[in-house]
Amino acid sequence: MNNMEQSFTTIQEARQWASLFLKEHQREPGVADWLLEHHLNMSYTQLMAYGRDPFPHEKKDSFVADIYKHTETGIPVQHLIGEAEFYGRRFDVNADVLVPRPETEELVEGVLRFIEKNGLTSEYLKVVDLGTGSGAIACTLSLELEHMDVYATDISSQALGTATHNAHQLGAKVNFYQGDFLAPVAGEAIDIIVSNPPYISHAELKELSDTVVQFDPHLALFADAEGLAAYHTIVSQIKSYHLTPMLIACEIGHLQGESVKEIIETGLPGYHAEVRSDINGKPRMVFAYSKTSVKSPDY
Structure with a gap:
């Protein structure tokens, strides 16, 4: 997993690649959506609505790096994005909690x-x-x-x-x-x-x-x-x-x-x-x- 270059160009292609990659490595495919929402500052509904839009080039490396990091180490996606939802509110989380x-x-x-x-x-x-x-x-x-x-x-x-x-x-x-x-x-x-x-x-x-x-x-x-x-x-x-x-x-x-x-x-x-x-x-x-x-x- 040392090749950072991926072929996806749209948001939907990025979602498909990440989901399949996670599944192939026995990780939860849904992590792809969480990380996409975080990196693109979009809701799930927006991901679906704008799936054909180009994936922002400047955010590609950081998104791919987080997918690899979670796959290789199992680090919770909440630690990668720094927060978790509970009872409709967002709480900061880290390795201490x-x-x-x-x-x-x-x-x-x-x-x-x-x-x-x-x-x-x-x-x-x-x-x-x-x-x-x-x-x-x-x-x-x-x-x-x-x-x-x-x-x-x-x-x-x-x-x-x-x-x-x-x-x-x-x-x-x-x-x-x-x-x-x-x-x-x-x-x-x-x-x-x-x-x-x-x-x-x-x-x-x-x-x-x-x-x-x-x-x-x-x-x-x-x-x-x-x-x-x-x-x-x-x-x-x-x-x-x-x-x-x-x-x-x-x-x-x-x-x-x-x-x-x-x-x-x-x-x-x-x-x-x-x-x-x-x-x-x-x-x-x-x-x-x-x-x-x-x-x-x-x-």
């Missing part, structure tokens, strides 16, 4: 539905996002329900720098703190806890793609105790800080549902935990709430 995933939007949606179902849309609530990373969850909750007081914590100062930048860019009011999950906000009476914590066991390292292993921050991926350490820590902190949140909402690995449910219900006897499936039918979320005071966050 996980790329926000569409499935995590369903965790946010579950929290919003819980608030609506329990008649809390106009209430003053304190919400904390644990392990905030890019700040996608915290910023989204802050912007969707402006009356909430949103906190976000992360053990990584680099991740917090990215999250703070995203909050500033989006106009989200989030209070960021560095530390281990709930430790930095131990004195606050938290109403809702939401987290997409590290949940991959170290034993699963060999099964992961090169994109994940080489480019995602391992601090945000892996956890001890077969991937369950973070949930043990969060529940332990809730107990030791005498917190009584209305809702605890966590993303989980697709095989961890019953284990996380047991960790919560055993550690916090007053709570009922429900395992929820994502849009792909995989159990990827746990919502835990008081058995007596609130309603389930049904979809």
Whole structure:
């Protein structure tokens, strides 16, 4: 893959070449569209509408270079373009944070539905996002329900720098703190806890793609105790800080549902935990709430 000269002359030809090249090298062909939209500053609709237009000569080398780079290394396309979309907004991303995933939007949606179902849309609530990373969850909750007081914590100062930048860019009011999950906000009476914590066991390292292993921050991926350490820590902190949140909402690995449910219900006897499936039918979320005071966050 050392020949940078390609024969395409139009936008459509560039799309066809890149898609086929990616597919031949076992990469996702759709990456071609993402990179075309980025380099040409076009929407997908514009790519289709202006496909017969000449491909700008001055942008050809950089586009081809990104296609080669992704193919050779597996670097996430979001790292190449420097941003990712989450809940209809664009977040800056880099090697210090996980790329926000569409499935995590369903965790946010579950929290919003819980608030609506329990008649809390106009209430003053304190919400904390644990392990905030890019700040996608915290910023989204802050912007969707402006009356909430949103906190976000992360053990990584680099991740917090990215999250703070995203909050500033989006106009989200989030209070960021560095530390281990709930430790930095131990004195606050938290109403809702939401987290997409590290949940991959170290034993699963060999099964992961090169994109994940080489480019995602391992601090945000892996956890001890077969991937369950973070949930043990969060529940332990809730107990030791005498917190009584209305809702605890966590993303989980697709095989961890019953284990996380047991960790919560055993550690916090007053709570009922429900395992929820994502849009792909995989159990990827746990919502835990008081058995007596609130309603389930049904979809």
